[in-house]
Every structure is written in C-alpha cells, then in structure tokens.
Amino acid sequence: MKSNRATQEPGWVRALLLATGLGFLFFFLGLPLVAVFVEALAQGWPAYVEALKDSETRSAIWLTVLIALAVLPFNILFGVAAAWAIAKFDFRGKSLLITLIDLPFAVSPVVAGLIFILLFGAQGYFGPWLAANDVKIIFAVPGMILATLFITFPFIARELIPLMQSQGKDEEEAAVSLGASGWQMFWRVTLPNIKWGLLYGVILANARAMGEFGAVSVVSGHIRGETNTLPLHVEILYNEYNAVGAFAAASILALLALVTLVAKTVVEWRMKKETDMLNTVLAPEKT
Amino acid sequence: MKTNRVLPGFGLALGYTLVYLSLLILLPLGGMILKASDLGWSQIIDIALGERSLAAFRVTFTASLLAATVNGFFGLIVAWILVRYPFPGKRFVDALVDLPFALPTAVAGITLATIYAGNGWLGRFIEPLGFKVAYTPVGIVVALTFVTLPFVVRTLQPVIEDIEPEVEEAAATLGASRWQTFSRIVFPAIFPALLTGFALAFARAIGEFGSVIFIAGNIPLVSEIVPLLIISKLEQYDVLGATALAVVMLAISFVMLLGINGLQWWAANRHRNNEPLEVAAGKAKGGAA
Numbered sequence: 001m002k003s004n005r006a007t008q009e010p011g012w013v014r015a016l017l018l019a020t021g022l023g024f025l026f027f028f029l030g031l032p033l034v035a036v037f038v039e040a041l042a043q044g045w046p047a048y049v050e051a052l053k054d055s056e057t058r059s060a061i062w063l064t065v066l067i068a069l070a071v072l073p074f075n076i077l078f079g080v081a082a083a084w085a086i087a088k089f090d091f092r093g094k095s096l097l098i099t100l101i102d103l104p105f106a107v108s109p110v111v112a113g114l115i116f117i118l119l120f121g122a123q124g125y126f127g128p129w130l131a132a133n134d135v136k137i138i139f140a141v142p143g144m145i146l147a148t149l150f151i152t153f154p155f156i157a158r159e160l161i162p163l164m165q166s167q168g169k170d171e172e173e174a175a176v177s178l179g180a181s182g183w184q185m186f187w188r189v190t191l192p193n194i195k196w197g198l199l200y201g202v203i204l205a206n207a208r209a210m211g212e213f214g215a216v217s218v219v220s221g222h223i224r225g226e227t228n229t230l231p232l233h234v235e236i237l238y239n240e241y242n243a244v245g246a247f248a249a250a251s252i253l254a255l256l257a258l259v260t261l262v263a264k265t266v267v268e269w270r271m272k273k274e275t276d277m278l279n280t281v282l283a284p285e286k287t
Numbered sequence: 288m289k290t291n292r293v294l295p296g297f298g299l300a301l302g303y304t305l306v307y308l309s310l311l312i313l314l315p316l317g318g319m320i321l322k323a324s325d326l327g328w329s330q331i332i333d334i335a336l337g338e339r340s341l342a343a344f345r346v347t348f349t350a351s352l353l354a355a356t357v358n359g360f361f362g363l364i365v366a367w368i369l370v371r372y373p374f375p376g377k378r379f380v381d382a383l384v385d386l387p388f389a390l391p392t393a394v395a396g397i398t399l400a401t402i403y404a405g406n407g408w409l410g411r412f413i414e415p416l417g418f419k420v421a422y423t424p425v426g427i428v429v430a431l432t433f434v435t436l437p438f439v440v441r442t443l444q445p446v447i448e449d450i451e452p453e454v455e456e457a458a459a460t461l462g463a464s465r466w467q468t469f470s471r472i473v474f475p476a477i478f479p480a481l482l483t484g485f486a487l488a489f490a491r492a493i494g495e496f497g498s499v500i501f502i503a504g505n506i507p508l509v510s511e512i513v514p515l516l517i518i519s520k521l522e523q524y525d526v527l528g529a530t531a532l533a534v535v536m537l538a539i540s541f542v543m544l545l546g547i548n549g550l551q552w553w554a555a556n557r558h559r560n561n562e563p564l565e566v567a568a569g570k571a572k573g574g575a576a
Binding site (some may be wrong): 006008009010013014016017018020021022024025027028029031032033035039064074077078081082084085088091097098099100101102103105106107108109111114115116117118119121123146149150153167172173176177182185188191204207210211214215217218230231232234235240243246247248250253254255256257258260261262264265279 | 291293294295296297298299301303305307312313314315316318319322328361367368369372374378380382385386387388389390391392393394395397398399401402408409424433436441452454455456459465468493494495496497501513514515518521526529530532533537541542543544
C-alpha cells in the first residue's frame with residue numbers, strides 16, 4: 001500500500017528482520033532449552049529417573065528449597081518496608097537510597113561470596129570468635145543463606161517501588177482519615193493493591209535464589225550431601241563426566257525456569273488487566 | 288517545606304530499610320574495602336596489573352563488550368519485531384526472551400558447552416569450518432550473550448511501544464522515506480534506551496561466573512575471567528590477592544551503576560522535552576525545520 005510507504009518497512013525488510021530476530025532467538029534460547037532435556041534423556045527414561053533418585057541429588061534439591069524458603073521472607077519484609085518509605089514519603093537522600101538498593105545487581109556474585117568470607121571466614125573479622133564459640137557460617141548453610149540474601153536483595157523492592165509510586169497515597173490517606181489503624185490500612189488497602197507486584201517480585205527472587213551459583217559456590221565448601229545446592233551439584237556431576245546425572249539435575253532447574261516464565265507471564269497479564277480496568281473506569285472523568 | 292505526614296509507619300519502614308541495608312550490604316562491602324586498605328593502593332594496583340590479572344581483565348572486558356554489542360544489534364531487531372510485527376507464537380516468543388533470567392547460570396553453562404563442543408549439535412558444523420567456540424575465548428562471548436540477552440530487548444520494548452504513530456505519519460506526509468524516518472526520528476528516540484540496555488548487559492557480563500566457566504576452557508592468560516581468578520586466588524589461600532581484585536571489580540561495578548543511572552535520567556528527560564511534531568518531521572525530510 002502506497003500510503004504506508006514511510007510508516008511501514010517494505011515487505012522484504014520485514015521478512016529479513018523477522019528471520020534474523022527469530023533465528024537469533026532460536027540459536028541462543030530455543031536450542032539450549034531443548035538440549036537440556038534431550039541430554040537428560042539421552043540414555044532413556046529409566047536412566048533419567050535413576051539419576052534423580054540419587055540421594056545426593058535429592059539432598060541438593062532439599063537444600064535449594066530450604067535456602068529459598070529462608071531467604072524469601074526477609075526479602076518480602078524488606079521490599080515492602082523500603083517501597084513504603086520510598087514511595088509514600090519525601091525525605092533527603094532518597095535517590096542515593098534507591099541506588100544503594102540496586103548495588104547487589106551490579107556486584108559480581110563471586111565478590112558477593114567473598115565479602116562474607118572476609119567477615120566470617122577463618123581469617124575474617126569475626127572468624128576467631130566464631131571458631132571459639134563453635135559456630136559455623138562459612139562452608140555451611142548460614143553462609144549460603146547470607147550470600148543468597150545479598151544476591152536477591154533488590155528484586156522485590158525494585159518491583160514494588162515504581163508500582164507504589166504510581167499508585168500514589170490517596171487511598172491510604174482516605175483509609176487513615178476514616179479512622180483505620182495502620183495495620184488495617186496495610187492489610188485492607190495497601191496489600192490488595194500491591195499483591196500482583198509483590199508476587200511478581202517473589203517469583204523473580206525465588207528463581208534467582210534457587211539458581212544462584214557463583215556467590216553460593218564461594219561460601220559453600222562443596223560438601224556433598226550437606227552444602228550442595230542443585231546448581232552446585234550440577235557442576236560436580238558435570239566435572240565427573242556424568243552427563244546424564246548432570247543434565248537430569250539441570251532439567252529440574254530448567255523446569256523451574258519454565259514454571260517461573262509461565263507464572264511471570266500470568267502475573268503480568270493480571271497486572272495489565274487491572275490497570276486497563278482502572279483506566280476504563282477513570283477515562284471518562286479525565287477527558 | 289512543611290511535612291505533614293498523614294500516613295503511619297515512615298519511621299519504622301525507613302528504619303528497618305536502613306538497618307537491613309547496612310547489615311547485609313554496606314557493612315560486608317565496607318569490611319572488604321577495609322581489608323583491602325591493609326594492602327594499600329599501590330599494592331592493589333600491582334596485583335591488578337600483574338600479568339595474569341591484566342590478561343583476565345582484558346579477556347573479561349573484551350568478551351563483555353562483544354556480548355553487549357551482539358545483544359545491542361540483535362536485541363534491537365528482536366524488540367522491533369516483538370512490538371511492530373504480528374507473527375504466530377508471538378506471546379510465547381516474548382515470554383521466552385526472559386529465559387536467561389530464569390534459567391540458572393550453571394545450567395546455561397553446561398548446555399552451551401555441550402552444544403558447541405566438537406561433537407555437539409552446533410560444534411560439529413562449526414568446527415570443520417575452522418571455528419572453535421567451546422573452550423576458547425569465543426565461548427565466553429557466547430555464554431555472556433546468552434546470559435545478558437534480555438537486557439536490550441526489555442529496555443527497548445516499552446520505548447518502541449511509546450513512539451507516537453503521528454510522528455512517523457507526519458514524516459511520511461512530508462515525503463521522508465522509511466529509512467529516513469527510522470534513522471532520523473525513530474532511532475534517535477530509542478537510542479538512550481538502547482545505550483541503557485547495552486550498559487546493563489555489559490555490567491552484568493563483567494561479573495558473570497557460572498555460565499562462563501564451563502565453556503571457557505579457563506586457560507590462564509587466554510580464557511580466564513576475573514571472577515574465576517578471584518576464586519582460584521581464594522583456593523590458594525591468597526585472600527589478600529582475591530580481595531584486591533574484588534575491590535577493583537567493585538569500583539568498576541559502582542562506576543557502571545552510576546553511569547547507568549545517568550543514562551536512565553538522560554533517557555527520561557529526553558522523552559519529556561520532545562520536539563514538536565513538525566520540527567521532528569521536518570528534520571526527517573532532511574530540510575531545515
């Protein structure tokens with residue numbers, strides 16, 4: 001169509017861009033994703049099931065779940081508190097605070113592990129005291145939880161801050177001036193408003209917590225059956241040339257990634273639906 | 288400014304935020320900087336500029352830059368087709384773009400190493416042509432490209448969606464070709480976001496560890512990245528050496544973070560001070576506005 005000459009690309013350009021973009025995604029995303037499952041099942045279903053039944057693999061799954069469960073409540077509490085202070089109030093140094101919250105995103109996971117070794121390791125600041133009192137943090141589960149907390153620190157706060165900023169504070173102020181207590185306001189007004197955003201942040205933080213490798217690897221000590229999470233177990237099996245075992249364990253993590261993507265998409269869809277609804281309700285007044 | 292706070296919980300929320308931030312993030316990072324100050328600046332620089340460290344920094348930076356560039360180019364195309372072109376399975380493809388954020392890096396690492404190995408799905412076609420990817424520095428670029436793939440796409444998508452069709456229509460009406468409209472109107476509008484995505488990808492790539500070590504080969508001076516060198520120093524009980532490298536990495540991260548904040552501020556402000564339609568359209572036509 002001639003009228004579209006400058007608002008749409010010519011047909012051959014469109015075809016070329018589609019082929020290039022989709023080809024890139026196929027080679028860099030599609031192929032690796034399929035390869036995980038093909039390699040895991042390379043020696044058939046029985047070998048796959050056998051690999052998953054391995055007691056070390058199972059204890060690695062447990063530890064991964066345990067660390068995520070330990071980390072998420074802290075992140076939820078921090079995310080809500082930080083977003084509440086930043087989105088609903090004005091104070092000096094706010095933008096510095098937001099930058100500092102982002103800091104763990106920029107720090108290499110290996111550095112994140114190292115800082116806890118410098119604090120709690122044998123030669124660390126608190127090392128001698130911990131050794132004297134027989135408390136183990138490094139090369140033990142508490143250190144792995146700390147490193148994971150550090151890595152997943154920004155996720156929930158980063159989702160909630162812009163969301164709560166865009167919602168403003170009218171509804172909460174109305175609730176308070178009508179006599180609601182602080183907790184009533186939070187549970188009846190704030191939480192229902194942010195629930196999808198909060199869930200979104202939890203999904204992302206959980207995926208990172210369960211999949212973290214570098215930071216946890218530095219502080220774990222790789223003690224089999226004790227301080228091995230699933231990603232660390234994948235590395236050990238792979239380095240032992242146990243391809244089926246490594247990819248079987250990896251396939252569980254890949255399934256987790258797929259579940260994460262689906263859950264994320266569903267929540268995004270719900271959030272969009274709610275804003276669309278809000279916009280149609282408000283639109284007649286605005287125009 | 289009189290602050291009349293109607294809402295409750297400011298003190299509690301901010302207090303908790305600051306205490307948690309200090310204990311978990313600032314104190315540990317500060318402890319590392321204190322440890323490094325035992326060494327003194329000259330010694331930190333000596334360690335960072337040692338032959339093996341310098342090579343590791345070169346490998347890390349070159350590979351990260353290449354990966355961010357690859358993603359800048361293909362990410363622009365992917366974001367463009369996801370926003371502008373209809374095709375079957377689009378929602379599925381859109382969701383799949385986030386896979387690298389959801390897939391643990393160790394899984395990505397062993398999978399890419401297996402695919403690009405000499406007998407792998409892609410390696411068996413590539414190696415006879417004389418290209419080796421697995422266990423070479425090229426492998427590092429491939430792993431980093433995978434890990435940082437979503438950044439450019441996800442920063443560009445909302446910006447491309449926000450371009451008002453009227454601007455492009457005005458350019459067309461004034462006689463601009465499609466290429467002129469793209470290069471003089473669309474591209475300048477999305478450039479800050481493209482740069483932000485590039486910087487985010489680069490910053491992430493520099494620190495990446497899990498996906499790289501499986502495919503890199505990890506040969507000192509050739510394909511050893513800085514995070515791996517930190518770990519090998521730790522394993523040899525060279526805690527101070529590891530700390531020195533980590534402090535340099537931290538300084539780079541902090542500079543990157545400030546740079547990215549600046550870029551985002553630029554992108555937001557540019558957007559606000561948009562030129563009037565006619566001016567922009569006139570520029571696209573190539574004439575004086």
